[in-house]
Amino acid sequence: MYASILVVAADPENRENWKQLLESQGYHTVAIASGERVLDLCAHLQPDLVLMEAGLPDVSGLEICRRLKEDPRNKLTPVILIEGLSGDPGPSTLRGAEADDVWGPRPSRWEALTRVQSLLQLKSYIDEQAEAVVLSLARSIEERDTYTRGHCERIAQAALQLGIKVGLPGEQVEELRLAGMVHDVGKVSVPDSVLLKPGPLNPRETAIIRRHPVDGERICSPFKSLRRVLPIIRHHHERMDGSGYPDGLRGDAIPLAARILQIVDIYDALTTDRPYREAFSAKQALATLYYEGERGWLDMELVRIFAPVAAAPKSTGSNPGPGKVEKLRHIV
Ligand SMILES: [Fe+2]
Numbered sequence: 001m002y003a004s005i006l007v008v009a010a011d012p013e014n015r016e017n018w019k020q021l022l023e024s025q026g027y028h029t030v031a032i033a034s035g036e037r038v039l040d041l042c043a044h045l046q047p048d049l050v051l052m053e054a055g056l057p058d059v060s061g062l063e064i065c066r067r068l069k070e071d072p073r074n075k076l077t078p079v080i081l082i083e084g085l086s087g088d089p090g091p092s093t094l095r096g097a098e099a100d101d102v103w104g105p106r107p108s109r110w111e112a113l114t115r116v117q118s119l120l121q122l123k124s125y126i127d128e129q130a131e132a133v134v135l136s137l138a139r140s141i142e143e144r145d146t147y148t149r150g151h152c153e154r155i156a157q158a159a160l161q162l163g164i165k166v167g168l169p170g171e172q173v174e175e176l177r178l179a180g181m182v183h184d185v186g187k188v189s190v191p192d193s194v195l196l197k198p199g200p201l202n203p204r205e206t207a208i209i210r211r212h213p214v215d216g217e218r219i220c221s222p223f224k225s226l227r228r229v230l231p232i233i234r235h236h237h238e239r240m241d242g243s244g245y246p247d248g249l250r251g252d253a254i255p256l257a258a259r260i261l262q263i264v265d266i267y268d269a270l271t272t273d274r275p276y277r278e279a280f281s282a283k284q285a286l287a288t289l290y291y292e293g294e295r296g297w298l299d300m301e302l303v304r305i306f307a308p309v310a311a312a313p314k315s316t317g318s319n320p321g322p323g324k325v326e327k328l329r330h331i332v
Pocket of ligand 1: 183212237
């Protein structure tokens with residue numbers, strides 16, 4: 001897949017020249033005149049590189065560059081600033097804006113393409129490594145707790161199966177698999193005293209563990225290969241009735257993939273031993289999912305689709321047992 005480049009140049013002729021040059025090399029190029037639009041466009045397009053004039057008339061390229069780099073999502077996106085013809089601001093000022101490269105006002109075509117290619121290769125390498133690093137971090141969190149070993153692998157497989165059953169396209173099924181692996185990576189900042197606590201959590205501990213979806217989103221947000229799973233990471237503890245966290249989203253406002261992931265996540269948590277209880281049987285676990293669907297927490301339609309995937313007898317939807325649901329750690 002070709003890289004995408006956002007060109008920001010005030011002069012129409014310059015803008016068109018850059019666009020033609022980059023597109024002649026197969027890059028997907030979007031060219032705009034306004035610095036003001038860069039932040040919004042970057043959030044939407046997620047370009048692999050930004051090539052921008054420093055002396056834009058509305059907002060200076062320096063200021064845009066600083067703002068881009070302040071956002072964790074853009075931290076690793078290379079930004080090239082091109083000096084104005086007057087040479088002001090100079091290269092040292094431009095580098096102070098955290099630009100990845102600073103060019104003189106009239107770079108040759110050969111030099112420009114070579115430097116663009118080098119930055120894109122570096123970016124591509126970082127993106128490739130990112131997934132491996134975050135996966136390894138996610139596995140290290142599992143290793144902290146003997147009870148959750150293998151949880152992410154199982155979730156990834158189960159989410160993939162449920163995604164297929166729901167009829168999601170292949171790309172989204174792959175996103176679900178990846179999200180299954182990394183959805184709890186934010187627990188890296190939860191101390192062992194909370195993560196491994198055998199008894200119920202107090203309000204302070206609950207607040208700590210409830211930060212993990214947002215922390216996970218923050219950890220994964222700089223890496224382009226993980227960006228499409230950010231909504232799943234952030235929203236995998238929302239509830240259909242709005243009583244979940246971190247944003248209290250309701251119903252269809254919760255991304256479908258997050259609703260799928262939470263069902264397989266809860267099912268796996270229920271069917272494995274925990275320090276504070278023994279594993280539920282498949283039948284008990286499914287009964288709990290139906291119960292939580294009826295309480296307005298889970299997407300009941302997805303629970304119904306999941307039941308045969310879980311390869312267990314369908315529940316009648318009855319309460320799994322007095323007090324059992326309230327004692328489940330997955331509620332936090
Ligand atoms: Fe979680």
